[in-house]
Amino acid sequence: MEPRRYDVAIIGAGVAGLFIAHELSKFNLSIAVIEKEAEPGFGVSKGHAGVLHVVQPPFNSLKSMLAVKGNRLYDRVARELGVSMLRLPALLVARSGIELAILPLVYVVLKIIYQIRGFDISIVSGRRLRLLEPNVEGYAAIMIQGYGVIDSFELIDRLYRSSRARGVEFMFKTEARDLKIEDDTIVIETTRGSIRARYVINAAGLGSDTLASRVGGSERIEPHLGVMLVFDKPQTRSIVAPIPTLKPARTKGGGIIPMPWGSTIWGPSFAPTGSREDRGVRAEHVIDVIRKFKDLVRIKGRLVKAYAGVRPSTPKGDFSISYSPQTRRIINLVGIESPGLTAAPAIALMVIGMLKTAGLELTVAGKTPQKIVWRISTRARLAINPSGIEGHEGVIICPCMKVSLADIIDAIENGASTLDGIIFRTKLGMGSCQGQHCIGRAIIAMLRLTRKKPEDLVKSGEASWLVERL
Ligand SMILES: Cc1cc2nc3c(=O)[nH]c(=O)nc-3n(C[C@H](O)[C@H](O)[C@H](O)COP(=O)(O)OP(=O)(O)OC[C@H]3O[C@@H](n4cnc5c(N)ncnc54)[C@H](O)[C@@H]3O)c2cc1C
Numbered sequence: 001m002e003p004r005r006y007d008v009a010i011i012g013a014g015v016a017g018l019f020i021a022h023e024l025s026k027f028n029l030s031i032a033v034i035e036k037e038a039e040p041g042f043g044v045s046k047g048h049a050g051v052l053h054v055v056q057p058p059f060n061s062l063k064s065m066l067a068v069k070g071n072r073l074y075d076r077v078a079r080e081l082g083v084s085m086l087r088l089p090a091l092l093v094a095r096s097g098i099e100l101a102i103l104p105l106v107y108v109v110l111k112i113i114y115q116i117r118g119f120d121i122s123i124v125s126g127r128r129l130r131l132l133e134p135n136v137e138g139y140a141a142i143m144i145q146g147y148g149v150i151d152s153f154e155l156i157d158r159l160y161r162s163s164r165a166r167g168v169e170f171m172f173k174t175e176a177r178d179l180k181i182e183d184d185t186i187v188i189e190t191t192r193g194s195i196r197a198r199y200v201i202n203a204a205g206l207g208s209d210t211l212a213s214r215v216g217g218s219e220r221i222e223p224h225l226g227v228m229l230v231f232d233k234p235q236t237r238s239i240v241a242p243i244p245t246l247k248p249a250r251t252k253g254g255g256i257i258p259m260p261w262g263s264t265i266w267g268p269s270f271a272p273t274g275s276r277e278d279r280g281v282r283a284e285h286v287i288d289v290i291r292k293f294k295d296l297v298r299i300k301g302r303l304v305k306a307y308a309g310v311r312p313s314t315p316k317g318d319f320s321i322s323y324s325p326q327t328r329r330i331i332n333l334v335g336i337e338s339p340g341l342t343a344a345p346a347i348a349l350m351v352i353g354m355l356k357t358a359g360l361e362l363t364v365a366g367k368t369p370q371k372i373v374w375r376i377s378t379r380a381r382l383a384i385n386p387s388g389i390e391g392h393e394g395v396i397i398c399p400c401m402k403v404s405l406a407d408i409i410d411a412i413e414n415g416a417s418t419l420d421g422i423i424f425r426t427k428l429g430m431g432s433c434q435g436q437h438c439i440g441r442a443i444i445a446m447l448r449l450t451r452k453k454p455e456d457l458v459k460s461g462e463a464s465w466l467v468e469r470l
Contacts, residue, residue, distance in 0.1 A: 006032045006169075007360070009188055009197035011176045011211060013040040015152070016336050017203035018159035019348035024355075025166035027362045032197065033168060034190060036175035036207075038461040039421045041156035043205040045341070046424075047279065047309025049228055049257055049265055051239060052148030053339040054090065059113050061318045067339040068117050069346035074148060077345055081158040082374040084151040084260045090239040091124065093138035095295060099243040100139045106243055107142050120145040133236050135298045147239050151260050152341060153424035158374065161414055166369045171195075173462070176204065179214045181327050199360055201351060202332045206276040206312045212332040216325040219334040223276045224311040226254075226268030226338075227285035232400075232432040233301025235264040240296060254289070256297055261379075261401070261427055264301065266293045273310065281306045304434050311337040319343070321350060328358035377426070378404035397445060398438035400431020408445050420460040422446065 008024055010017045013035035021033050037043065052071050056064040078085040094100040103123070111121045124132065124141045164170060171192065178189040179200065188195045202211045209221045241255035257265040269285045286306055314320065314335035324330035331354055333347065340347075356362055378393050379402040392406035403426045411425040419442070422428055428442055429435030443466060446457060454467040 003187065003194035003196045004032070005185070005196040006030045007197065008032075008199045008201065008355070009034060009186070009195055010201045010203055011188070012043065012203035012205055012208070013037075013160065013170065013172075014043045014045040014203065014205050015041065015156060015159070015341055015344045016205075016333055016347050017201070018156060018163065019344040020201055020203060020351050021163040021168045022159045023345075023348040023352055025163045025168050026365060028365050029360075029362075031163075031168045032195060033163070033170045034174050034176050034188065034195065035170065035172050036191075038172055038418050038458070039415065040160040040170070040172075041153070041424065042420070042460060044309060044312055044336075045152065045156060045205075046420075047226075047228075047307060048152065048338070048341055049226075049254070049268055050149050050152045050259065050341070051255075051257055051339075052085075052150055053342045054114060054119050054144050054146045055110060056339050058317075062321065063319045063337075063339060063343060066319065066343035066346040066350065068119075069349075070339075070343040071146065071148065072118070073345040073349075074150065074342075077155075078150065081155065081162060083155045083158055086149050086258070086260050088147055088149065088238050088258070090144045090147045090241065090255065091129070091133065091136070091141040092144070092241055092243045093129070093136060093141040093296060094243045095138050102245070103140060103142060103243055110142065110144065114144065118146075133238060133240065135235055135300065136240055137296060137298070142243070143238075149239070149257060149260055150341075153427075157414070157425050162372060164415075165372055166365070176207075176211060179211060179330065181215065181329070184329075186327070186329055198329065199355055199358065200330045202330065202334075203336075205336065206310060208312065208332060208334045208336075209314075212324065212334055215327070215330055217332050217334065219314055219316075219320050219332070221276070221312045221314055221335065223273050223278070224313045224337075225271050225273040225278055225280075225285070225308050226311060227271075227281050227289060227306060227308045228254075228265050228267035228269075229286065229289055229303055230305040230307070231264040231266070231299070231301040232304045233264065234258055234262055235297050235300045242292070242296060254292070256293055261430070263304075263430070266290075268309065270311075276310060276312075278310060279308050281308050302432065304432060313337045319347075321347065321354075323354065323358065328354075331355070331358075375410050378402055378407050379427070397441045398426075398428045398431065398435075400433050400437070401427045401429070403428045403438070405445060408442060409449060412446070412449050417450075418458050418460050418464075419443065419446070419466060
């Protein structure tokens with residue numbers, strides 16, 4: 001059989017690949033997205049903190065520039081896709097005499113760099129800090145406007161569904177193994193046969209350096225683990241972090257982060273790991289995070305979960321977005337570590353510019369696609385009108401997060417094929433009881449709705465069976 005042929009193939013359905021697909025789908029192009037996992041967003045994009053950052057050292061790095069551009073684009077993106085997003089400030093708090101002494105210097109540096117980039121920076125006295133954040137302990141703080149927190153699971157789902165509605169073809173459970181350059185075509189050898197494309201975007205996250213190396217790339221990923229702690233109650237209204245020291249650091253250092261759905265995240269930590277598959281939460285990382293933030297805030301709620309994500313860091317500590325040394329028809333995105341979520345809309349525009357420079361004709365698609373009407377979740381409906389729900393909306397499966405049978409049906413109808421897919425789309429089990437009361441009920445609903453056999457249900461993909469297979 002002749003291999004399928006596309007104008008553009010994107011390898012990786014993480015937030016970067018999905019934003020590229022979403023933006024490219026506005027043009028007259030045939031586009032494929034090749035993803036090794038069962039669903040979109042199951043790579044690095046599955047385990048982050050959801051912050052839209054402003055401050056990102058080193059200030060002249062590509063990641064710092066793209067974060068600023070991406071951050072600004074998010075208001076339009078959230079409106080266009082109906083994604084829940086909160087705009088809020090960050091407070092860098094001085095808790096000791098030494099931190100108070102370095103506060104003016106940090107303030108001047110940030111003011112010089114970020115005022116020009118359009119973000120407002122001010123000093124907050126101890127008194128005002130107590131008014132703004134009654135739970136936070138500190139002598140004074142620097143306030144940076146323009147941060148955000150976004151429901152990144154909703155974002156992934158909507159980028160996927162809007163691209164699909166505009167004709168992008170998604171191939172899940174399909175791993176790209178090799179790239180070959182043939183005249184004006186790139187052949188992608190996958191676990192499900194060959195795919196040909198005129199242009200290829202390698203947005204494969206932790207797998208991007210391996211693929212890039214097939215066509216002359218030399219970047220190398222050194223994975224770093226980040227552990228985050230989840231509390232089930234709001235603790236602050238702003239993102240709160242200690243005043244950073246003036247030492248150059250590999251990360252922004254994490255913070256206390258209020259989530260759009262009412263919980264709080266502390267972290268992430270930063271530690272090298274030998275394995276790209278590592279999602280292990282170790283005691284020393286949990287202790288690191290607790291030590292860093294425990295004196296900053298009066299703890300509200302219970303610590304209900306700790307989870308880890310892996311950063312696709314490179315020794316250079318910056319994003320590398322470049323043409324393959326062998327052809328401008330392949331663009332490699334390597335080292336898309338934090339703030340990759342923030343930068344993703346700007347990464348997409350940069351990649352589209354590079355495709356144009358490399359000769360891809362971009363004509364705006366003539367036919368306006370049918371507008372997707374995004375369904376309002378039962379949780380949101382209940383917040384507006386607690387007595388106005390009926391039918392499947394009234395069958396609450398997860399009482400903590402107010403997830404109904406209607407939400408689960410909607411998730412399955414729109415592509416959730418695994419338990420994690422349902423959890424991410426609905427927030428099932430993300431509340432105080434962490435799924436004790438609802439995961440079983442959700443599995444029964446999945447069985448009825450998908451008509452699968454119990455032994456065929458999976459948590460997140462190949463071989464993650466929910467029921468023991470005898
Ligand atoms: C702990 C932690 C906290 C973070 N917090 C933040 C934050 O608060 N704010 C922020 O802006 N950023 C944050 N980030 C960074 C952000 O999560 C990443 O930059 C972003 O998710 C990277 O997206 P991506 O699409 O490049 O990679 P991915 O999401 O990994 O997508 C790549 C996809 O490619 C697939 N793939 C890999 N190899 C192959 C192959 N050979 N064939 C087919 N498919 C393949 C993978 O399965 C994956 O789905 C954080 C990261 C971590 C780890």
